Amino acid sequence: MVRAQFALLDHLNIKTLHACVGSSLGGMCSAQAAVLFSDRIRRLVSISACTYSHPASIATRYVQRRCIMTDPNWSNGFYYGNTYPKHGMKVAREIATISYRSGPEWRQRFGRQKIEGAPISLCPTFLIEQYIDYQGERASVMLDPNTLLYISKAMDLFELTPEELKRIQMPTLIMGVTTDALFPVWQQREMAHQLMENGTPTTYYELPSLYGHDTFLLDIHGVGTAIKGFLETAVSEQTALRNTISPFPYY
Amino acid sequence: MVRAQFALLDHLNIKTLHACVGSSLGGMCSAQAAVLFSDRIRRLVSISACTYSHPASIATRYVQRRCIMTDPNWSNGFYYGNTYPKHGMKVAREIATISYRSGPEWRQRFGRQKIEGAPISLCPTFLIEQYIDYQGERASVMLDPNTLLYISKAMDLFELTPEELKRIQMPTLIMGVTTDALFPVWQQREMAHQLMENGTPTTYYELPSLYGHDTFLLDIHGVGTAIKGFLETAVSEQTALRNTISPFPYY
Known part of the structure; x- marks a missing residue:
């Protein structure tokens, strides 16, 4: 899917993306794009997604x-x-x-x-x-x-290995929703934690929304505010450094 | 269902039950029995159940x-x-x-x-x-x-009203499992909290089992130990008094 999207970008002669943003399957695709085309993506936003589908x-x-x-x-x-x-x-x-x-x-x-x-x-x-x-x-x-x-x-079948995740070095925003049953919040925690450990400048938010996995379709303000802020704020090396000391538990 | 069970007990000439114990639908039935036949039940155990089915x-x-x-x-x-x-x-x-x-x-x-x-x-x-x-x-x-x-x-259709719950005055053990998706642990918390507020001598446990709703079928030790202890230990008025100050949050 992601290779097809980039074939379209090639056709449109778009070399670099300011950011790759997606939710759910889109959040998986945006992370996959950041792995496959890391030199063409400046920022990554992955919402209510994961690095692998759990059983x-x-x-x-x-x-x-x-x-x-x-x-x-x-x-x-x-x-x-x-x-x-x-x-x-x-x-x-x-x-x-x-x-x-x-x-x-x-x-x-x-x-x-x-x-x-x-x-x-x-x-x-x-x-x-x-x-x-x-x-x-x-x-x-x-x-x-x-x-x-x-x-x-x-x-x-979606799965990004720890080795592949290391290719994500651009500033990254990961968001999870506490009531999500399909992509539970431990998956976004785990992803953010791995990125922080890799030294990726990572911003991580949990949204205590009532709407479960569908929050990104419904709580436009809650989800959108973080994306706007992330896309408009400079990310310094200091951000990356601070985040390598993860403040939240793994699971 | 509960009335049919008590018709059988009548037929067998059994007047009083030492305890009414059940899990899941059985836990609903045991609570229903404690409401309908409060004078015939000495203790109540309700595991992974609820006072009403949630949506x-x-x-x-x-x-x-x-x-x-x-x-x-x-x-x-x-x-x-x-x-x-x-x-x-x-x-x-x-x-x-x-x-x-x-x-x-x-x-x-x-x-x-x-x-x-x-x-x-x-x-x-x-x-x-x-x-x-x-x-x-x-x-x-x-x-x-x-x-x-x-x-x-x-x-x-199962639902016990707050008024009906007040009829449960015998010593009661409520158990919930933190990973239960079908009868989530807030339901057992809520039930125990209501009983404590009513002055019912209530013992409440949460079991951090991996097995979700099926824990009562699988974690015999984890579930059984509490039931054995509860059935064999005297419940004093002091127990009831202490528990009216609930140590855990409602939801």
């Missing part, structure tokens, strides 16, 4: 892929012109929604509120069920299923 | 039920004598497995280990995927799907 996030994506691939309409990927595998896509998105948001957010937003007039049955009773159903329905036709499968698998 | 756990169970109920073989529950809805049950159990265990456990146990000889494809690549598949397959025929649906819905 619980692989497990979640595996179940989502299984939902799509076991939908009879998926037809081994040859569904174009035939019935779209909507059912598998919907369940996959319902699972994704649970992993993208957070329990504390839903507690505040829905609590145990019931759907008005809904009788006690095996059908949805609580507003949270209606919300999950709506999110699944809405997103079930937003992305080509095969595209989703390949992106999902690419995320599982 | 993220309702969401997880909702998606599991959908997997079963949208399996064409479920046939609105009339599958007896016909094809068993194995596919829906398997996916439901795969989702359950993710909610029962913990990322930190899988990190230690599987990390990013790959299946030997598995090519890079959309099929399982990592050991964690094989494990999830195995757990889904194994458990897909362990329980009658309709039974699972009703138990699942009953857990969603």
